[in-house]
Amino acid sequence: MGKKQDLKEVDRAARESGIPPARRRDFGRYLERCKRQGNGGTKNDRGDFVYEELLKKAREFLGEGV
């Protein structure tokens, strides 16, 4: 159930940040790219993001700074 919960949190963070479904796909790709570049989150040793980090990443993604 971990994957499902992770994606629900991404969807929630995207909605809260005003990211529509079409750009939510890009947002997920951006999060994955951050992980692979070593800029992952603190949720676990795989670099997944906690919810507050997802909101911060959403602002980055939208070019709103942090």
Add this chain to the structure above:
Amino acid sequence: MSIVIDLKSEVKQSADLHLLEGILGALLGQRCLKVELSYGEELMVHLGDPVPCSSPELADETKGSWILGARASRWTLLLHDPPVLIASNGQPFADAESAGHQETLPLEVEKRAEPLIGCNIVTAKAKCIFPEIPGCGGIALLLEFNDGSHLTVLPDDEADDDETPLADWELFTPYDMYLACGPGPVWSYARSDVLKSV
């Protein structure tokens, strides 16, 4: 019997598999551009024409005019040549190493799926599964490519009674619309460029 579907018209919620397969018919002949694993290990299959990503953070990437997202569902990709099975079942195989299987990193999965690039979809079908379990039925997606490769997306067999349930799979179209299937044996077709209230 002929069917006419306006691919810019919303379908709020439907269990009509005939209409769903009609929409999926638009995938026939679409070429696979890339297969990627997104955040949460979500399988994304990019199809159709390459289009630039509009997000500045992904300015160096292109995406498909059609994108299939498997969300958290299980999926299997059976490649024809070389014959390789790539699967996501959410659980590592028991005795995986001794059986010659291994858990694979996302980058490696993307690399192994590369033979699908350039292949065209020849069959796109939707099928109801687990209809006998109340509250747990779902719609599976079956795609066949012209080289004989197959992609199957299987919805969860667990009920999702969350306030904001996750779709079992989604298909983004070039028309600012997207298809969301599940949870359960229902689907919707809605605008992808606007946020809908929850």
